[in-house]
Structure formats: C-alpha cells, structure tokens
Amino acid sequence: xxxxxxxxxxxxxxxxxxxxxxxxxxxxxxxxxxxxxxxxxxxxxxxxxxxxxxxxxxxxxxxxxxxxxxxxxxxxxxxxxxxxxxxxxxxxxxxxxxxxxxxxxxxxxxxxxxxxxxxxxxxxxxxxxxxxxxxxxxxxxxxxxxxxxxxxxxxxxxxxxxxxxxxxxxxxxxxxxxxxxxxxxxxxxxxxxxxxxxxxxxxxxxxxxxxxxxxxxxxxxxxxxxxxxxxxxxxxxxxxxxxxxxxxxxxxxxxxxxxxxxxxxxxxxxxxxxxxxxxxxxxxxxxxxxxxxxxxxxxxxxxxxxxxxxxxxxxxxxxxxxx
Amino acid sequence: xxxxxxxxxxxxxxxxxxxxxxxxxxxxxxxxxxxxxxxxxxxxxxxxxxxxxxxxxxxxxxxxxxxxxxxxxxxxxxxxxxxxxxxxxxxxxxxxxxxxxxxxxxxxxxxxxxxxxxxxxxxxxxxxxxxxxxxxxxxxxxxxxxxxxxxxxxxxxxxxxxxxxxxxxxxxxxxxxxxxxxxxxxxxxxxxxxxxxxxxxxxxxxxxxxxxxxxxxxxxxxxxxxxxxxxxxxxxxxxxxxxxxxxxxxxxxxxxxxxxxxxxxxxxxxxxxxxxxxxxxxxxxxxxxxxxxxxxxxxxxxxxxxxxxxxxxxxxxxxxxxxxxxxxxxxxxxxxxxxxxxxxxxxxxxxxxxxxxxxxxxxxxxxxxxxxxxxxxxxxxxxxxxxxxxxxxxxxxxxxxxxxxxxxxxxxxxxxxxxxxxxxxxxxxxxxxxxxxxxx
Numbered sequence: 001x002x003x004x005x006x007x008x009x010x011x012x013x014x015x016x017x018x019x020x021x022x023x024x025x026x027x028x029x030x031x032x033x034x035x036x037x038x039x040x041x042x043x044x045x046x047x048x049x050x051x052x053x054x055x056x057x058x059x060x061x062x063x064x065x066x067x068x069x070x071x072x073x074x075x076x077x078x079x080x081x082x083x084x085x086x087x088x089x090x091x092x093x094x095x096x097x098x099x100x101x102x103x104x105x106x107x108x109x110x111x112x113x114x115x116x117x118x119x120x121x122x123x124x125x126x127x128x129x130x131x132x133x134x135x136x137x138x139x140x141x142x143x144x145x146x147x148x149x150x151x152x153x154x155x156x157x158x159x160x161x162x163x164x165x166x167x168x169x170x171x172x173x174x175x176x177x178x179x180x181x182x183x184x185x186x187x188x189x190x191x192x193x194x195x196x197x198x199x200x201x202x203x204x205x206x207x208x209x210x211x212x213x214x215x216x217x218x219x220x221x222x223x224x225x226x227x228x229x230x231x232x233x234x235x236x237x238x239x240x241x242x243x244x245x246x247x248x249x250x251x252x253x254x255x256x257x258x259x260x261x262x263x264x265x266x267x268x269x270x271x272x273x274x275x276x277x278x279x280x281x282x283x284x285x286x287x288x289x290x291x292x293x294x295x296x297x298x299x300x301x302x303x304x305x306x307x308x309x310x311x312x313x314x315x316x317x318x319x320x321x322x323x
Numbered sequence: 324x325x326x327x328x329x330x331x332x333x334x335x336x337x338x339x340x341x342x343x344x345x346x347x348x349x350x351x352x353x354x355x356x357x358x359x360x361x362x363x364x365x366x367x368x369x370x371x372x373x374x375x376x377x378x379x380x381x382x383x384x385x386x387x388x389x390x391x392x393x394x395x396x397x398x399x400x401x402x403x404x405x406x407x408x409x410x411x412x413x414x415x416x417x418x419x420x421x422x423x424x425x426x427x428x429x430x431x432x433x434x435x436x437x438x439x440x441x442x443x444x445x446x447x448x449x450x451x452x453x454x455x456x457x458x459x460x461x462x463x464x465x466x467x468x469x470x471x472x473x474x475x476x477x478x479x480x481x482x483x484x485x486x487x488x489x490x491x492x493x494x495x496x497x498x499x500x501x502x503x504x505x506x507x508x509x510x511x512x513x514x515x516x517x518x519x520x521x522x523x524x525x526x527x528x529x530x531x532x533x534x535x536x537x538x539x540x541x542x543x544x545x546x547x548x549x550x551x552x553x554x555x556x557x558x559x560x561x562x563x564x565x566x567x568x569x570x571x572x573x574x575x576x577x578x579x580x581x582x583x584x585x586x587x588x589x590x591x592x593x594x595x596x597x598x599x600x601x602x603x604x605x606x607x608x609x610x611x612x613x614x615x616x617x618x619x620x621x622x623x624x625x626x627x628x629x630x631x632x633x634x635x636x637x638x639x640x641x642x643x644x645x646x647x648x649x650x651x652x653x654x655x656x657x658x659x660x661x662x663x664x665x666x667x668x669x670x671x672x673x674x675x676x677x678x679x680x681x682x683x684x685x686x687x688x689x690x691x692x693x694x695x696x697x698x699x700x701x702x703x704x705x706x707x708x709x710x711x712x713x714x715x716x717x718x719x720x721x722x723x724x725x726x727x728x729x730x731x732x733x734x735x736x737x738x739x740x741x742x743x744x745x746x747x748x749x750x751x752x753x754x755x756x757x758x759x760x761x762x763x
Contacts, residue, residue: 048762048763050763051417051421052420052421052442052443052444053421058762067759074758074759074762075758077754077755077758078755079755079758079759080755081752081755081756082755082759145588149588149591150584150585150586150587150588150591151522151584151587151588151591151595152591152594166522168585168586168736170588171532171586171588171736172586172736257533258729259533259729259732260532260732260733260736286410286413286414287413287438287721288417288435288438288439288441288442288444288718289438289718289719289721289722289760289763290417290763291759291760291763294759
C-alpha cells in the first residue's frame with residue numbers, strides 16, 4: 001500500500017515537474033518583462049524618481065496621479081500641462097479605438113467572406129491582403145506619408161484627376177485621423193482576415209446548402225448561417241483589436257508626429273493625434289530631465305482603463321457562454 | 324638588510340607598474356599636425372571606446388577619421404567606434420553613464436551639454452586639458468562655439484563643428500528670372516515672387532510646416548533680437564514682441580507673400596527643390612551632398628538678414644548647433660582620458676574631411692584654415708562663421724523652448740493664427756515643464 005502511494009507520488013511529481021519545466025521559460029520571461037516592470041512601475045509612480053541616482057528619489061505619495069488627473073500646484077505654479085496632455089491623449093486614443101475597431105472587424109469579415117466564395121485567384125488575394133501585416137510600422141509609415149502628401153501624394157493626385165481640391169491630409173483635422181485610420185486598416189487587416197477565414201473554413205457546407213434549398217439569398221446565408229457560426233472568432237478579433245488599438249503609437253508618430261493641433265487652438269492638452277502611449281514615451285521618457293514617476297502613473301491609469309474594458313469583454317463572454 | 328627585505332617587493336612592484344603604465348615624454352610629439360607639450364604621456368596600447376550618432380552620409384567621414392587615427396597611432400591608441408541612431412544613442416548614454424559603463428569618448432549635440440552636466444553625467448575637462456598641455460583652448464576654435472561648451476564655469480565639451488540651416492538657391496531659376504542671390508528679406512521675397520507660385524509652375528520658397536521650422540524660428544528669433552529663455556530663471560522668454568516678429572517673419576512667406584504653398588510636409592519642400600520647382604530652399608548644411616547628388620545647379624548662401632524686416636545688430640545671427648566631443652563620467656582613468664583628448668584634438672583638427680562629407684563647418688581654426696577645407700566651394704559661401712549662434716545655456720532649455728515648435732507649425736498652417744496667444748500658450752507650457760523638471 002505504502003509502495004503504491006510512493007509510486008503514485010513519484011508519478012505525480014514527475015508529471016508536475018515536466019509541466020513546470022515547460023512553463024519555466026515562459027514564467028521567467030513573464031516575470032522579467034511583465035511582473036517585475038509592473039511592480040516597479042507601481043513603486044516609482046509614488047516617487048519623483050531619479051533615474052541617475054535612485055537613492056535621491058523623493059516619495060511624493062499620489063502627486064504623480066494628481067498631476068496626471070487633476071493637475072498639481074507646485075510653489076505658486078499650477079501644473080496643468082500634463083493633465084491636459086493626458087486627458088487630451090486619452091480622448092484621442094478612445095476616438096481611435098471607437099473609429100478603427102469596428103472597421104478593423106467589419107472589413108476583414110467582408111474580405112474573408114469574399115475569399116471564402118473562392119473566386120478566381122482567391123489565393124493571390126489572400127496573400128495580398130495578408131502581406132502588409134509583415135511590414136514594420138516604420139516602412140508602412142514612410143509609404144503612407146508620401147501617399148498622403150499634400151503636393152506629391154497619390155491620394156491628392158487621384159482627387160486632382162477628378163477636379164478635387166488638394167487636401168492637407170497630414171496637416172489638418174479631421175483628415176489626419178482619416179489618414180491614420182486608413183493606414184492602420186491597410187496595415188493590420190491581414191491577421192483578422194486570416195482568423196475569420198479560418199473560422200469560415202470550419203463551417204459545415206451542408207448548412208449553406210440547406211439554407212439555399214430553403215430559399216435563402218446569399219446575404220441571408222452569410223447573416224444567419226456564416227456569422228453565427230464564426231462568433232467565437234469574431235469575439236477573439238474584437239477582443240485583440242481593441243487592446244491593440246489602445247496601444248496605438250507608431251502610426252501617428254510617423255505620419256503626423258502627434259500633430260496637427262486643431263486650427264486656431266492654442267491651449268495645451270489638445271494634442272492633435274497624440275495618443276497616450278505616444279505621449280508617455282515621447283513626452284515623458286526622453287532626455288535627461290525625464291519624468292519616469294509621472295510616466296508610470298499615467299501608464300497605470302491607462303492600464304486600468306484597458307483592464308476595465310477587458311473585464312467588460314470577459315464578462316460579456318461569460319454571459320454569452322451561459323446563454 | 325631587514326629594511327631591504329621589506330622594501331624590495333614594493334620596489335619591484337613599483338617598477339612593474341611603471342612598465343605597464345606611462346612614461347612622461349620629454350620630447351615634443353606631433354599630434355594632428357600640431358606640436359604637443361612635453362606633459363603628454365607616452366601611450367602604449369590604450370584602447371578607447373567612442374560612441375556617436377553619426378549614421379548618415381557624414382558617417383563615412385567619421386569612419387575614415389577614426390581609421391586614419393588608428394593607423395597613425397598604431398600601438399599607442401586604438402579607437403573602437405560604435406554608432407547608433409540618434410534616439411537609441413542618447414538612450415544608451417542615459418542608461419550606461421550612471422552605471423559607469425559608457426563610452427570613453429562620446430559625441431553629443433551641444434544643446435545637451437547643460438542638461439547632461441547638470442546631472443553630473445559628463446567629466447569636466449578644464450584640469451584635464453591643462454594637465455596635458457594640449458593646445459585646446461578658445462583661441463583654437465570659433466570663440467562663441469567654444470564658450471557654449473561651458474556650464475557653471477566648467478568646460479564639458481570640445482566642439483567638432485557648427486551646423487545650421489542654409490539658403491539653397493537654384494542658379495538656373497535665378498538666371499532665368501534675372502535675379503541675384505538675395506542678401507536680405509526684401510530681395511529674397513522680390514526674387515521668389517518672380518516664380519509663378521503655383522503647383523504647376525513652381526514656388527519661390529516652399530516651407531515645410533514641421534522641419535526645419537524649429538531652426539528657422541530660432542534664427543528668426545535671434546535676428547529679431549529675441550531670445551528663447553531667460554538664462555537667469557531658465558524660463559521661456561519668447562512670448563514677446565520680438566517673438567511675434569519672428570513668427571511673422573516666417574509665416575508671412577506662406578500667408579502674405581505666398582511664395583510657399585500651404586501645408587508642405589517635411590521633405591516635400593526638398594523634393595520640389597530637387598525637381599527644379601523651387602527657386603529657394605531652406606535646409607541644413609548636412610543636405611549639401613544630397614543636393615550635389617541630385618544634379619541640380621545650386622548655390623548656398625547664409626540666412627543672415629533673411630528672417631527680419633530690416634538690419635539690426637543681431638540680424639545676421641543664425642541658429643546653430645554643434646557636434647561636440649565629451650567624456651562621459653565613468654571610471655575616469657586619467658591615462659585613458661588623456662588619450663581621448665589626443666583623439667579629439669586629432670579629429671577636430673582634421674575635420675575638413677568631416678566638412679566635405681557632412682557639409683558642416685569645422686569648429687577648429689586649424690581645420691578651417693586647411694587647404695582642403697578652403698578648396699570646398701560651397702563652404703566658402705556659408706558667410707561669417709561667427710554669425711552661427713548656439714542656443715542659450717540652460718539644463719532646461721528643451722523643456723522651456725520646445726513647446727513653441729508645435730505653435731510654429733500651427734501658425735504656418737493657419738493664416739488666421741493669433742500669434743501672441745500661441746506664444747503665450749507655449750510659454751505657459753514651457754514654464755510648467757521647467758518647474759516640474761527642476762524638482763527631479
């Protein structure tokens with residue numbers, strides 16, 4: 001009996017050890033690149049942190065959070081700059097998420113459905129739609145910077161052919177946002193298209209045939225058969241696209257440099273196309289006089305926003321599964 | 324005997340150490356074409372690391388200078404060069420200097436010296452230079468540029484060059500319209516207006532709304548007798564009538580004189596000039612070789628008096644920066660630091676190669692007086708080097724001054740801009756940024 005228990009224990013520990021060994025590399029990276037920075041970020045968000053001499057850092061309590069959320073009075077100066085920048089950048093980020101996510105979900109679904117019909121050269125189209133995804137944002141940014149150029153751009157060239165006026169795509173609003181969203185769509189729809197396409201492949205063709213026999217039109221088949229069948233894939237792409245869109249940085253950084261401010265606007269806190277991640281990196285973490293404590297506080301507040309959105313999504317998923 | 328037993332090992336150890344180290348040279352040594360004082364040590368296999376952000380066309384010249392130095396100093400000093408894109412390079416300095424793992428010699432932009440020195444990231448050079456007796460002094464360089472190497476009366480840098488923006492002009496278009504190279508604003512506008520100033524026919528002076536507008540605005544500020552910051556308080560000082568005049572001097576090209584189209588993106592202005600669709604173009608001297616390669620028949624003139632309505636004692640000034648050698652704080656080994664000075668002196672005095680490749684103006688008088696430099700045709704039309712003015716010295720310069728750049732862009736894009744409101748908003752932001760930066 002004792003021998004049997006000993007053997008079982010050995011088997012168990014062997015199995016757990018194997019699992020642990022497989023998990024170890026991931027856990028090591030996860031700890032070094034996520035857990036440690038997260039806790040370090042929380043720690044320094046309560047300090048006026050000195051990167052050159054950490055021992056000289058000063059504990060400031062919630063001052064960094066106040067600076068970001070409501071502003072802070074130092075001496076006789078009311079520091080509202082970072083508050084305005086943070087809320088302005090957050091507004092911009094939410095605007096981008098609100099506009100881009102529906103497009104980044106609907107367009108790939110549409111393309112995937114068209115490819116699923118398997119028209120002539122559909123494999124070529126599949127490659128064409130996926131190809132931009134492998135490019136770096138630097139390359140994509142440079143390509144589209146010239147496509148949207150006021151004087152030399154392809155887009156204004158086309159508009160000019162039809163007698164249209166030149167549009168300052170990257171220098172005026174709302175065109176700067178349109179350019180950023182269009183670039184993002186071109187660059188990123190490939191992945192979502194592939195995920196939806198894979199989902200559509202799994203749909204039983206007999207369901208399409210049955211619907212057809214019942215007299216359903218093709219759009220009706222897509223709406224009532226295909227889309228419900230790929231709802232899990234749709235949920236996944238909505239979930240991942242929202243998080244990816246919250247982290248937008250490269251597109252405005254290269255295309256517009258965070259500008260342009262709205263015409264006639266002079267106040268701080270109206271950062272044309274500056275997003276939160278961009279502001280934290282470009283505005284607070286460069287140069288010798290950087291403000292890592294404030295940057296950490298802003299990143300954590302922003303992280304909290306994303307967490308809330310993710311929890312809502314997770315809650316919806318649970319509700320959906322129960323239904 | 325007992326005494327000998329005790330002291331002999333120390334004597335032998337001392338002799339061994341002196342063999343590994345240096346022997347003060349009593350003879351004069353030629354370094355970079357100039358005599359060096361006897362207090363320079365004799366170097367033996369000193370390995371130095373050298374970091375810079377020179378990744379563009381001028382990188383070829385920098386690599387060449389390092390190679391030539393290594394050949395001339397073989398067995399004495401060996402330089403290993405590392406070059407990185409600018410943002411990564413400065414990040415690496417900020418990350419490695421505090422842990423004493425940075426380069427032995429580094430090249431930085433002059434405007435960064437006060438902020439780096441303020442955080443004790445740079446080694447002060449005064450005593451070191453004096454201890455070597457090397458002829459590195461204000462007399463050997465452009466005076467004002469050399470002065471900008473000081474922060475709180477300590478010297479932290481040795482200037483390699485001066486670089487700034489220039490007025491490029493298309494010689495064929497000037498000849499076609501029968502105009503001379505302009506020497507002031509009125510002449511420039513009159514000449515530029517001879518162009519059709521339409522997208523099909525070309526423009527007089529297309530101006531990008533973003534780059535190099537910060538250089539142009541700063542030059543305009545100097546020419547209109549304004550200043551970026553108050554050196555005593557470090558606070559913004561550009562929200563003044565002079566600042567407003569500077570903004571107007573720039574934006575009038577677009578909104579009033581209409582010699583530039585609206586909303587020109589960065590590099591689109593350069594493309595117009597390359598294609599012969601622009602009579603004038605403002606860009607850095609670092610674009611010189613790009614201009615030559617484009618095959619356009621062009622000339623270069625200084626921007627003195629171009630960004631101001633009428634001449635005044637400051638109207639010839641042009642905002643400039645300098646690539647500057649510094650010694651990052653580290654292990655601070657005296658021998659290595661002295662070897663670094665020898666290398667710096669060599670490169671600055673042979674900077675005619677650097678000038679040819681990057682279009683820059685050598686800060687060293689020896690380099691500027693060299694036959695090779697004097698044979699560079701375009702460099703001779705850059706104007707008086709003393710007009711190239713480096714920025715006000717402050718560790719919070721960027722925080723105080725940079726908010727104005729986006730306002731300049733706004734003013735260039737919007738004909739109905741409220742100049743003083745823009746400058747005040749920028750100054751308010753700058754002031755808040757300085758207050759917070761001073762606390763860290």
